[in-house]
Amino acid sequence: MNAALRRIQCGNALAAFGNGFTAPFLFVYASRVRSLGEGTAGAVMAVFAVAALAVLPFTGRVIDRRGPMPVAYLGSLLGVVGALGFAVSESASAVLASSALMGAGVAVLQPALATMIVACSGAATRSRAFATQFFLNNLGLGVGGLFGGLMVDEHRPATFTLLFVIEAAMFVVLAVVLATVRLPLPRTAHGSRAVPQEAGPAPKAGGDWHALMHDRSMVLLCVLGFVLFFACYGQFESGLSAYAVEVTRISPATLGMALAANTAVIVLAQYVVLRMVERRRRSRVVALVGVIWAVAWVAAGASGLVHGTQAVATALIIGTYALFGLGETMLSPTVAPLVADLAPARLMGQYNSAFALVKQLALAVGPAVGGLLAASGAYGVYIVLLVGCSLGVSLLALWLGRRLTAVQDRPYRSVVVAGRSDSAEASGYGRGEPVKEHAGAASGH
Incomplete structure (x- = not known):
């Protein structure tokens, strides 16, 4: 760095x-x-x-x-x-x-x-x-x-x-x-006009949102992000914890151990996982996350069906939180950078804010839905819903992958093949280099 x-x-x-x-x-x-x-x-x-x-x-x-x-x-x-x-x-x-x-x-x-x-x-x-x-x-x-x-x-x-x-x-x-930080200045349209025409109309009230909403790849990524955050982060403090305590019947202290397992996997495995995924297609990595989380929700459901073997049920719940952590380590180097590579240089803040808004919506809706199903005792419906959402993540990721360019879906390989060095192409936000042009040109059409 x-x-x-x-x-x-x-x-x-x-x-x-x-x-x-x-x-x-x-x-x-x-x-x-x-x-x-x-x-x-x-x-x-x-x-x-x-x-x-x-x-x-x-x-x-x-x-x-x-x-x-x-x-x-x-x-x-x-x-x-x-x-x-x-x-x-x-x-x-x-x-x-x-x-x-x-x-x-x-x-x-x-x-x-x-x-x-x-x-x-x-x-x-x-x-x-x-x-x-x-x-x-x-x-x-x-x-x-x-x-x-x-x-x-x-x-x-x-x-x-x-x-x-x-x-x-x-x-x-x-x-x-x-x-103390000095950021590179963003390239604007009145400079060399490196931003392609597809980046959107000239700045005006509501124009930024109009350009973003017509970027079909970004809209699809936002839908994918909503399902991702709903199916995982939105459930930690509502439906999943209620299921663990009420159905699996673990103690609050054990629930704390499960949360600690989630954090431990993230802290210990992040860079190991990063080396495995950073050179692979982002869309396929996210699709794999959906599969892993579907397995996690199946394990959570199974923990409520194991009767008389509390140790097994507890292990299944802790394993559920650990699998979520593994998926999170795969998402962190994948989704946020993809938002950046889809964004035209002049709308970088707009794209990042839109995705943050989608995340916040999911974090608001997720606990509400999870809490409602938990309050009504519909835990079977709850598990089936989240397994379906996880598999939906995989399908949406593969669909998104068909819309991405090689630079957007596998940027590391694209940069190496093109013979670019980090110093030559850092940063697209500040210099409007060709990588950014490729990203903007394919993001919505």
């Missing part, structure tokens, strides 16, 4: 570390520590998601007009204010306001950081850059959650205040680190 990318990754990891301090304890903090009740605690989580959905449709346009750095500063500022707001909030309205600020801040940081990573990487290095980001995110969240759990005490509100202060400090550190 070059110096700018190392700093971006460092700041991202520190922000994840701060978020790990508080994210697992928001519900307990609102419902018990501040004695606001479970209804208010649930509303805190909902407001967090709604705030993210509210700001993401506008984030991409600002990134493309002003650059990702001002947006990242704004996200950091909102994160600081939200975290400190949580630290001093004692009423429902104050907690909800803090949740909205935090949700908005975290939401706008995602596409801003993604755009920075694209700007500092090339086609041959982008998969590794996003895999590193995913690895550091999970490591930061895991370590932060571990230390937060050791420090927190439900009967001492001051311990929660300390956690939120630490999170606010990490947002400040993120902003300071990003202030």
